[in-house]
Amino acid sequence: MTRTLIIGASGGIGAALSQIAQARGHDVTGLSRSQDGLDITEEASIERTFKNLSGSYDLIICATGALVIDGNEPEKSVNALNAQSLTLQFQTNAIGPALVLKHAIQLLPKDRPATFAALSARVGSIGDNKIGGWHSYRAAKAALNQLIHGASIELARSHKQATCVCLHPGTVETDFTAKYAARHKTVPASKAAENLLSVLDGLTPSDSGKFFDYSGAKVPW
Template identity: 40%
Template sequence: MKNIAIIGSSGALGNAFKVHLSKSHTALKIHAFSRSKHDDGAGNITNYAIDYADEKSIEECASLASKDEPLDLVIVATGILHNDTIMPEKSLRDLSAEKLRHIFEVNTILPALLAKHFIPQLNRDKRSIFAALSARVGSISDNGLGGWYSYRASKAALNMIIKTAAIEAARRNKQAVIVGLHPGTVQSELSKPFQSNVAEDKLFTPEFSVSKMLGVLDKLESDQSGKCFAWDGKQIDP
């Protein structure tokens, strides 16, 4: 790899991707995008501010990242499970149009727009990857507990975006790999309210999760494009 982009680089997983790749690939050009620009002090990282609510900003960022050479890897590490006013729904009574809209805007619409502008910038001369963080709970066939309506549905919709984008990308870029990644349950603000229900050996540090996901990406081929894989390399059923 020579040139990569990480979107959502200030989050726990996005930052871990950035740090890991910066240290393990010192000659790599890393374009890191987050809501606010900041200096990492690493010579192979260029940080940019991106406005996720403005498609023009997304388009400009894709052009900046691929200005000198095509992208070998794009990682979308954005996402939301809860915030100060939104928590995962336990029942239908908890649903609201406002909450649904916000969760879908972050977990589905934003990655779709990032795919729109970043996938065309992928390298066509060799294998290149667009990977977006998804979740096992986005699997319809794996849903045995219910609840978490907005989050489940938004991730299921994201998985369909990934599948559909992979079919289209293959027509122009035979070596492109478009996938979703399930990081496991990671020690972060996103999972903090729910960590007490997770077995100790299933609660990962961001660094561990990222190292495992990068190992998964390293082994993927173009015929696996459009699918979703967990941190351990196992394919997640739709």
């Protein structure tokens, strides 16, 4: 049985990932701030929470993230940038997942295939950015992509059968996207979760360090 750990399991897509994985027969452990007090922006909180886990996990998904933090809306121009928004975005969308990975490595088995995936976003792709805007969110997701890519190189040395990737789930119908989804095709969280798990099913260690969307297509850095 696949042992699966979902970080951010109380959120829209995190909850859906937990439900779909369970329906597929996974043994799922879900962690979140609201249910378990896990604050990914505080390394001590991650370390403390992970110490309560036992055994190893075949699949670990960091399904955390935020677009609007403490009332800071996505910027429409460079003139709207401010240090607080940039700092909060990096703490939540880049630093937090990177710290999760740092402590999750000890939970990945070395003797069999295992996967770590972090939810990123297509807007974090520098090569795909044609319209600008949303500067702090884009930059934080781009930083996450680099952190995961770099970590995958190191992970391959210690966990030769491991796969470490970034995933773009599409625009999911959650409270997270409700205000900003009018111009984009959206999918229910359950469908997004099915898509992502199907993509993960098809990955191998040769895909480690890459960035995939919900259809399995590679997203440019």
